[in-house]
Amino acid sequence: MTSDESRANHAHQQTSGTSGPSGTFELVRSCAERARRGSAALDRASDADIDAALRLMAERLPTAREALLAANEEDIAAAVSAGMSPALLDRLRLTGSRLDAMAAELRTLADVPHEPRDRVLEERGDGLTLLERRRPVGVIGANFEARPNVTLDIASQFLKSRNGGVLRTGSAALRSSRAVVDHVIAPALRDTGLDPDAVQLVPSEDRAAAYALVALPDLVPLVILRGSGDSTRELGREAARHGVRTLAHADGGGVLYVDGTADEQAVHRLVVDSLDRLGVCNRLNLLLIDRPVYETRLPGVLKALDELGVAASLPPHDHPRGYEWSLDPDRSATVTIDAADGPLDAARIANEETSGLAAGIATEDEEAAAGFLNAYAGSGVFWNSTTRLLDGFKLLRLPETGINIDRVPGPRGPVSFRDLYLRQYVVVPTGRGLGG
Template sequence: MVDEVVEACARAAKQAAPSLAAATDEAIDAALAGMAERLRANADKLLDVNNGDVYVALEEGMSSGLIDRLRITPERLTAMADALLLLAGVPQEPRETPVRDLPDGLRLVERRRPVGVIGANYEARPNVTVDIASQLIKSRNAGVLRTGSAALQSAKALVRLVIAPALTDAGIDPAVIQLVPSPEREAAAALVRFPDLVPLVILRGSGESTRELGLEAAKHGVRTLAHADGGGVLYIDGAADLDKAIGLVASSLDRLGVCNRLNLLLIDSSIYGEVLPKIQETLSELGIKLSMPPHEHPIGYEWALDPANEATVTISPVDDAVQAAQVANEKTSGLAAGIVTEDKAVADAFMDAYTGTGVFWNATTRLLDGFKLLAVPETGINIDKVPGPRGPVTYTDLCLRQYAVVPA
């Protein structure tokens, strides 16, 4: 039954997709601006629905970090609207780019084409409904969205009050964005089983369930852009400005339920004894516990996924910057790592040795975010170690390359 519901959504999106693919740049951007306008106009209704989702989640014992993800505040709603307007104002990528002249009076051009229909499975974060829908619309891809049951009512309200009417007013078939109405977890697995309808699925969230969905997709010939694991690393070098380091530790923990928060803190062994009391004092003021060596868990254990211990950071001494980078490479997901130092040569050594998605010098890993880095929302953060979109994935990545040979 769930498979049939998801398949119906996929077929509806595919049928409507040509309406979006053929839309003018002006229509696309009008739809995004209309979404921003409707977010503000329907703020009270949207916040009301979201409060209902939060109330149910609290009754069911959801952790504070996950509640933080689920909640839409007036400030977050305003930020969502601002992001949409920013995206609407970004010039479209050229649909055709000249490559070179060929013999016999021919010319090679590279064309950008939409995928068609892209699926997205994401955690209980209502704002992601708007983030992903906006990226799909900007890239002219129809979409089938599936969110966790905790956020389903908020997501439905966003589609009904914001996304669909904005598309309609812009002259685009609102069926291009489908939201799976079923709360069952099985809907996520169903989404990756229709390669002819949904050839690409964005998998957001962290942990084993996302990896399992990736394996299920591979069995059915569906490609994925997956974000299965997170956890930011910060290394404090012996040549660090300690006040700056303490400030970065604190700013890296402003939200505990997000993937790019501080998870593993590494400190140069030459200053470990000096810095540790200051770190302990700072984290105690923030209500954060330290997991001290010797550790009874993997050193890269992601605390954001542990509802009972979200307010925890792992700490460990290391010999130098290169060893810190090696620990981050080998023991963590490879999402993001930063170094605090005033020595450029040491910073360069760390950044050259670290192979992960984002590397930061005297900056917080919380910056690894589409909006903060690239000034556009993201569909997720890809940490694959193969060619393809890596880091924050935005609308510019959601296309197919087509070579065309035409008369010069």
């Protein structure tokens, strides 16, 4: 048994309570090998072929609606029986309108022009030209929460960037995700002359599959990690031990700072717009009010929350100020409220005590806005606009694989197909071939 297999089996024993070798590692490896073989056709495909496959996926969503909704109803029924919270059930549920939105996003993605493979960086004085080439990774993995629409979001980004994919989703959404792959993704690839094996969904509910996915550096060198904070961070550490790179989306929680000059109606609108869905990472999580106006502004904020059926956690708090309510199935309909000593203090709190996903300021004072915008170091910062905009489609008009909040160079914020390439330098004689 290899060290990789040993780790995967150890994880299986920890999560399932069983002992002895598990076939989970080999199952994931088999998916990765099929995806690698299937990805060869993507690398050779024309831009038109790739976009045609995406458009066929969009066309198949309405024709496959009955099968997709039936599979999703089975997932919903099982989740209700297991006591899943309303916020998580909302993320799991497929509806006709959500399928229509998924189809619209696919068509939008298909219409986005492909960026040139080669870009001239410099025509040098020594008769040589330096190019920068974009190359697919090959096969990219994705471990994500029980949201069937994410199956299509991630698969479409992999296809647009000509990468094969191995997808592993939460057990609650496995039937729905399987239906999306079987009735939408695979037929569209097949009908376009591409290999449907390029996108694989791991057919296992075993948590050990997630650990196996981050233990295959030769087959799956990059894995997108999404989900609850603790489990995603643990997978990131496991990936690092195997030399697998990750783009992790472990933590979220939007912040809103209400300045003393903020318009009351604008604040009300921002609160409402930021809480349209409770089970998402970019919703309002922490609301800070400028201390001099805290007592006068608080009633209006509480009224807006009450109208939404959302509770306020007021000081003194019995939890960390940046505690992410969307990950708490019993108390997701909660927002933390506290005072801040001006925009710089609010930005400091958001930087030091929250995930660094997104923060916004409500103010009519340009100087206050500039101070907050310049001081906050997270992935997205907003002035009189909701943190819910930190989303691939809402912000970039593109579906996303996740939102990366790492504080190191690399793709940050919503990750799209444009971020899923390797950079290669190519030197050719000036005026010859590629350098022409």
